[in-house]
Amino acid sequence: MEFRQLKTFITVADLNGFTRAADVLGYTQPTITSQIQLLEIELGVCLFERIRKNISLTHEGEKFLIYAREIINLCEQAKNIVTDRSMTKGVVKIGALESICTTRLHTLLKVFHHKFPDIEIILRTIKSNEHKQLLIDNQIDVAFCLDNMMTNSEFIVELAVPEPLVLLAEPSHSLVKYSDVYPQNIVKYPLILAEEDCSYRRTMISILSDYGVTPKAIMEIGNIQAMKQLAMSGLGIILLPKITVEEELSKGKLVELNWSGPSFEFLTQVIYHEDKWMSPALQTFLKVTKEILPIQYCMSGKI
Structure with missing residues (x-):
């Protein structure tokens, strides 16, 4: 089982196609097909259903995908653990509600990009109930959500500020x-x-x-x-x-309106999964977020 086979498998699963995966990874489609076939032979199971031009993960493929992501993540951790942690390079994937994207994040991201231009930010607009699963699936590194206080111990609340x-x-x-x-x-x-x-x-x-x-x-x-x-x-x-x-x-x-019913006790929260590896880029982003976001709320009279 090779590292590149696992990366190819994950990419095909995420993009739901061999051709798309070939374009992203820079391989030919036959190479992608060959890597998946060799992996299936080694595992002794079929990872994808292939019906006409459509593919989908088998039950075994869905189970293997979880472990393949963990293996890749551990390999990345092992590689980064021996690099200079002071390096301000990397990628941070953010998921945020539309309301937060259009009001809070533009100032934060502008300041962050000015300070750390070599850290790439990938911003994804998400729905209210998506952030937990996206964090579990490692599709985003950190989520900006608007909800009641998070109590699930599986997630770390890095910052929580009132949002009337x-x-x-x-x-x-x-x-x-x-x-x-x-x-x-x-x-x-x-x-x-x-x-x-x-x-x-x-x-x-x-x-x-x-x-x-x-x-x-x-x-x-x-x-x-x-x-x-x-x-x-x-x-x-x-x-x-x-x-x-x-x-x-x-x-x-x-x-x-002069609302006199039960209060809407909501908070903007910055959260990540408890098992998330804290890359230097992610640590830097969270540090800047804790510096900038509370200032925004103070200036607008929120806290």
Whole structure:
């Protein structure tokens, strides 16, 4: 079993194709096919189902993929352990929610790139419920998520800062004049909410359920900008992190409702898997994140 065979196997599995893997690895397709066949002969199992031009992992292939990733990871650790840890080179793969990408990360990444131009950052926009599995599968190194405090011991919370959520409507909405807005008030109007897997949408629905009330209507929108536009058009009430609507609030295009129901206790959290190898590049990125992110929150009056 050779190192290159394992890398080829993982690449084919990730890209779901021999041709794509050949392009990425710089091999010919026959070479890719030969490496996989030799690996299958050595293991005595079929790793991929091949039906016409489509391939998929067999049950044995799925199990072997887990160990192949671990072997590659250990080899990388062994190689890096003897290199100069002061080197500021490498790659950091980040997964972040859209709301965090568009508000918090641009300043952090700008500062980081200025200080460490030789560290490559790969940024991936993720959904609210994706980060755990992506970290487990080692598809990302670190996640920026917005949720209740992480309690799963499998993950390390490197940083957690409060992230207020607000209910908003356009200025002429009838609820704007209310000194106290409760769940039974907002269900009389359409709610413009993020997709079903969004953490703060789930919290809102849970609160309404606890109060025994049901929304008049829910408009499900997967884009924050579209949600804001619909609310500004008077089509409903939205729930969003306050940082995402600061411009609209300052210009009077949206107004924060005086929510008196249960509080939305959410935090922006920077997390990674407990078994993640802390490369010099990742350590450097986390260090800068802990320096810069809290400053952003302080400047915007969050903590």
